Amino acid sequence: xxxxxxxxxxxxxxxxxxxxxxxxxxxxxxxxxxxxxxxxxxxxxxxxxxxxxxxxxxxxxxxxxxxxxxxxxxxxxxxxxxxxxxxxxxxxxxxxxxxxxxxxxxxxxxxxxxxxxxxxxxxxxxxxxxxxxxxxxxxxxxxxxxxxxxxxxxxxxxxxxxxxxxxxxxxxxxxxxxxxxxxxxxxxxxxxxxxxxxxxxxxxxxxxxxxxxxxxxxxxxxxxxxxxxxxxxxxxxxxxxxxxxxxxxxxxxxxxxxxxxxxxxxxxxxxxxxxxxxxxxxxxxxxxxxxxxxxxxxxxxxxxxxxxxxxxxxxxxxxxxxxxxxxxxxxxxxxxxxxxxxxxxxxxxxxxxxxxxxxxxxxxxxxxxxxxxxxxxxxxxxxxxxxxxxxx
Numbered sequence: 001x002x003x004x005x006x007x008x009x010x011x012x013x014x015x016x017x018x019x020x021x022x023x024x025x026x027x028x029x030x031x032x033x034x035x036x037x038x039x040x041x042x043x044x045x046x047x048x049x050x051x052x053x054x055x056x057x058x059x060x061x062x063x064x065x066x067x068x069x070x071x072x073x074x075x076x077x078x079x080x081x082x083x084x085x086x087x088x089x090x091x092x093x094x095x096x097x098x099x100x101x102x103x104x105x106x107x108x109x110x111x112x113x114x115x116x117x118x119x120x121x122x123x124x125x126x127x128x129x130x131x132x133x134x135x136x137x138x139x140x141x142x143x144x145x146x147x148x149x150x151x152x153x154x155x156x157x158x159x160x161x162x163x164x165x166x167x168x169x170x171x172x173x174x175x176x177x178x179x180x181x182x183x184x185x186x187x188x189x190x191x192x193x194x195x196x197x198x199x200x201x202x203x204x205x206x207x208x209x210x211x212x213x214x215x216x217x218x219x220x221x222x223x224x225x226x227x228x229x230x231x232x233x234x235x236x237x238x239x240x241x242x243x244x245x246x247x248x249x250x251x252x253x254x255x256x257x258x259x260x261x262x263x264x265x266x267x268x269x270x271x272x273x274x275x276x277x278x279x280x281x282x283x284x285x286x287x288x289x290x291x292x293x294x295x296x297x298x299x300x301x302x303x304x305x306x307x308x309x310x311x312x313x314x315x316x317x318x319x320x321x322x323x324x325x326x327x328x329x330x331x332x333x334x335x336x337x338x339x340x341x342x343x344x345x346x347x348x349x350x351x352x353x354x355x356x357x358x359x360x361x362x363x364x365x366x367x368x369x370x371x372x373x374x375x376x377x378x379x380x381x382x383x384x385x386x387x388x389x390x391x392x
Contacts, residue, residue, distance in 0.1 A: 017101040023165040024099075034097030041089035041106035047139050048083040049113040054136040055079075056121045061135040070136075080119035086110040138180040145303050149259035158257075158310040158323070158362060166256045168264075174376050176263040179270055190274035194282035201283070208285025219290045226280045227294065228344040234276045235341040236354070238269065246383030253372035253379070255365070257327055262306035266383065301344065306330075317357050318346055328356055331363025 022039070029035040054062040055070065062070070069075060087110050093103030150164065179186070211219065238248040247266040254261040265273075277298075281291045305326035313322045321344050329340040339356035342348040349355035372382055 014101060017099070018105050021097075021099045021102040023163070026163060032096065034093040034095070035102065037089040038093030038097060038102035038106060041086045041093055041103060042109070043143075044082045044086035044089065045106045045109035045113065047143060048079055048086060049109055049116070050135050050139040051079050051082075052113045052116050052118060052121050056117055056124050058123050063134040063137040066136050066140065069140075076119040083110055083113055083118060134181050138177055141180050141299070142176065145259060145300065148300070149303055149307050149309075153258060153308045156310050157308050158327075159308055162256060162258070162308050166258065168254060168256065168374070169260060171374065171376065172254065172260045172264050175265065176260060178267065178376075179263060179265070186271060186274060189271050190278055191282065193275055194279055197279070197283045204283075204285075211285035212287055216287065216290065219286050220293060223281055223286050223290055223294050224297070224344055226284075227277045228342055229348060230276050230280060231273070231343055232341050232348045232352075234273065235343075236338075236352075239338050239341070243383070246386050249368060249370055249372055249386075250379045250382060252330060252368045253370075254330070255367040257306055257308055257323075257330060257366055259303040259307040262302045266380065268383070298343075305343070312360050314357075314359050318350075318355075320344070321346055324362055325357055327363055327366070328358075330366045332365040332367050332369075333363055336363050 021035075022042075024035060055076075086106055090103045090106040090110065093106070094100055097103060154164070214222075238244045247269045250266045251264055251269070254264050281294060301321075305321055305323055307323055309323045311322070312324060316322060317325045321340075321342060325340055325346055326343075328336050330336070335356065335358075339354050340346070340349055341354055346355055346357070370386070373379060
């Protein structure tokens, strides 16, 4: 047996213990058990490590749009505080918790960030190929949405029995990672059609100037409605065309709904969706700040619609998309099939006969009758390997 095999033999049991500790049931994660301190120690350690990597290799792992944040004089101090917090919380977890894997993993990751240079790390000269992976954008986006919706799901849940680390969470987190780390690649592919249209439609300049002259708030509302109208038909098409359904089935294969479940989307569908929704925004003359605000709004609103958040909102759900409205779109019951395609305005579904929001009722289960395989690579291949038609 070589050294690598011996390392694997020792490492795998620790990783299994770590995952069991991380996914502990709620009754074992009570306050004072050391689980919360271990979890936040792990979160801060990973956040600190990613920021240190982005600072050390900016040409590869840093998003240019976030450079202004990293140039802020207090940024490195904030990274230092995050790493110190991870050390303190991991030690507290090790003291309080009989199971040491969670606290030990957080401590090891924090130490790794320190060995890499910590908050004082200096950029290392790297060969730039004009391509970057938004590792810093991933962690900022994850922390922002996580701290926004995870507490909301805990204190106002629809399904109280659903765990924070429910089944398939690792799969959905990987989808979240892919869609945010490849932000530059996705932006280039999806904006290409808009660039071509703008270069060949000089006759639209007067109309674009008219749109740009509108009040900012009016521009934003119109942009959201136009984008939602386009997305409604895009979304409905992916349900009705068997080949396209193979891609969308991946999104619907999630058997639990929470803020992270919305990120489970086949990469081909992500590219096509962003192309469809960006075309009107980038070709009709909307102000750049309106487009940026819309993109941020969609990120947050999509997480909310998939979140495990209670509240029936019977009246509001007829005019503005709510979690219950969108949960019916993901329901496993027959009555939930092919309904509620709109993302923001249910009135679009009412216009075309696909609105469904029974008063005070939620779907009993989520998912689809099809057997979509587990794992990112198998789900990536699923649209081309599936057999048969869409199951009704």
